[in-house]
Amino acid sequence: MNSVYLGNNYLWTSFESLFLPYVIELLVPSRLQTIYLGIIAFAGIIIGIAFNFLSGSFSDKFHSRYGRRRPMILIGSIIVIFSLLLFIIIKETIVTIFIIYILIEIGSNIAYGSYQPLIRDIIPESQRSTSSGVGGFFTLIGSAFGFGLSGVLIGTGRIELATVLILITIAAGSIITIFTIKREDYISNSEIIRRKLSGVIKNFKQSTKFKWMAIANFFITTGSSGLVFFEYYYFEYSLDLKDTAIYVAIAGVTILLISALSTVGIGILADKINKEIFLLIFPLISGFSILFISFIHAFYLFLVLGSLIGIAYGNYFTITNSYMSFIVPHGSAGKYLSIFLVSTEIGAAFSPLIYGLVLFLFRGMGSAEYSRLFELSSIFYFIGFALILLKVVNIQGTANGRA
Numbered sequence: 001m002n003s004v005y006l007g008n009n010y011l012w013t014s015f016e017s018l019f020l021p022y023v024i025e026l027l028v029p030s031r032l033q034t035i036y037l038g039i040i041a042f043a044g045i046i047i048g049i050a051f052n053f054l055s056g057s058f059s060d061k062f063h064s065r066y067g068r069r070r071p072m073i074l075i076g077s078i079i080v081i082f083s084l085l086l087f088i089i090i091k092e093t094i095v096t097i098f099i100i101y102i103l104i105e106i107g108s109n110i111a112y113g114s115y116q117p118l119i120r121d122i123i124p125e126s127q128r129s130t131s132s133g134v135g136g137f138f139t140l141i142g143s144a145f146g147f148g149l150s151g152v153l154i155g156t157g158r159i160e161l162a163t164v165l166i167l168i169t170i171a172a173g174s175i176i177t178i179f180t181i182k183r184e185d186y187i188s189n190s191e192i193i194r195r196k197l198s199g200v201i202k203n204f205k206q207s208t209k210f211k212w213m214a215i216a217n218f219f220i221t222t223g224s225s226g227l228v229f230f231e232y233y234y235f236e237y238s239l240d241l242k243d244t245a246i247y248v249a250i251a252g253v254t255i256l257l258i259s260a261l262s263t264v265g266i267g268i269l270a271d272k273i274n275k276e277i278f279l280l281i282f283p284l285i286s287g288f289s290i291l292f293i294s295f296i297h298a299f300y301l302f303l304v305l306g307s308l309i310g311i312a313y314g315n316y317f318t319i320t321n322s323y324m325s326f327i328v329p330h331g332s333a334g335k336y337l338s339i340f341l342v343s344t345e346i347g348a349a350f351s352p353l354i355y356g357l358v359l360f361l362f363r364g365m366g367s368a369e370y371s372r373l374f375e376l377s378s379i380f381y382f383i384g385f386a387l388i389l390l391k392v393v394n395i396q397g398t399a400n401g402r403a
Contacts, residue, residue: 004073005138006145007173008108011080011166013146016041017252018154018245019087019163020101021232027094030237031363034230038356040098041229045349048105049342055113070178072110077174079107084167088160111174140260144253145169151249209327210336212391214343216384217320220283221344223290223380224313226351230359230373238367239299247299254303259310266315275323276393280385282316285309287381294371294378 020037028036055072083103090096153162231251236244266278289308296302324340355373362369 004111004173004177006142007166007170008112009139009142010145010150010169011104011108011142013143013252014150014162014166015101015104017147017228017231017248018150019159020097021229022154022159022245023091023097024094025233025236027092027097032360034233034356034359034363036094036356037229037233038226038353038360040101041226041356042349042353043098044101044105045345045352047102048109049345049349051106052109052113052345055110072113073174073178076107076109076111076113077170079110080104080170081107081167083107084163084170088163140256142169143256147252147256148249151245151252155243155245155249209392210324210340212387213320213324213327214340216283216387216392217340218343218347218384219380219387220286220316220384221347222351222354223377223384224286224309224351225348226353226355227290227373227377229352230355230370233359234370234373235299238370239297239302241299251299251303251306255306255310258307259314262311263315263318266311266318275319275326278315278319279323279388279393282312282319283381283385283388285312286316287378287385290374290381291378294374297367 020040021033024033024037024040055076058072080103083100086096086103087100091100149165150162153159153165232244232248235241235247235251239247241247269278286309289305289312293302293305296305324336355376358373358376359369362372365372
C-alpha cells in the first residue's frame, strides 16, 4: 500500500531539484531563470495544497461501486501520467512547462490527498507505526531515485528516459495501491473532520504552545524547503561546476544517506532526553550551517555542511511529529496536526518564491547573490529557533532534563 510514497517522492524530488532548473535554463535567459523558477514552484505548490485538501475532503464523502479513495487515486495518477507524457513530447516553451508542472501538482495531490486518510481508514492502530515506518522507507527510496537516477540520466542528456522511468514507477505504484485497498476501501471507520475556517482559527488559539510551534515551523520550513529548487543553479553559477546534474545527484544521495543513518541514533536519544533540547539544537545547527555555506566555494565543503543540514533538518521533523503529540489536546490530534501540516505546506510554497526573488534582485553579483540567499535562509532558521526558545519550550524543565 505504501508504494505510492515511492512514486510521489521520486516525482517531486526529480522535478524540484533537476527537471525544472534544467529545462528553465534551456528556455529562459540566465538573468530571469531564478525568478521564473520561484514563481512556477510557488504556483504549483499552492495549487497542489488546495487540491490535496479538496481531494481528501471529497473522498471522505464520496461513494461508488469502485470504493471511496480508489477512484480519486486513479484519477490523480492518470493526470500525472498524462502530464509526464506531455513533458516528454512538448517542452519547448516556458508556458508549456508551467502548465505541465501545475498539472503534475494537481494530479499528484489529488492522489496523495485521497491516499493519506487510508492510514486511519484501514490500518489498525497497533500497525500504524509499522505502516509509517514502511512509508518512510519508500519515501527515502523515492527521494534517492530522484536525486541519483534522475541526476545521472539528466547529466548524460537523457531527460526523456528519466521521465519514462518516473512514469512507470507512478503507474506501478498506483496500480499496486488500488488493488491492495480494493476490499477495505468500501467500508471506512474514519472520522470525517470538518475543517471550517472559523473552527481552524478557534482551535489554533486554544493552545498557545501549539500556536507558536506552528509559526516557528513555518519559518523553519521557509528557511530550508526552497533551497532544493536552486541547488542546480548554485552548483553551476556559484561553484562553477560542469555536469551540474551529476553533482546534484552526488550531493542529494550523500546527504540523504547520512541523514537517514542519523535518524536511528537520534531516535534512540530522543526517547531518553527531553525532546525540547532537540527542538532548539536542530534549527540552530541548520541556521549556522547554511550561514557558513555563504562563505565557502568548494563542493566537498558543501557536502560537509549540507550533511549537517540534512541531519538537523530531517531529524527536526522527526522529533517535531513526536513532540506535537504531547502538546495537542487529547482527542483532537488529527485536527491540530492538520493545522500544523498547513504551516509546513505554506512555508514550502512561499520559500522558492522568496528565494527566486532574492536571486533575481541580486542578479549579476556572481557568488554573492547566493550568499544573500543563504544568509536569508539562516535568518528564517534563527527566527524559528527564537520562537521555540521564547514561546514553546520550558527552559527550566529542559535544563533539568524533564520530558
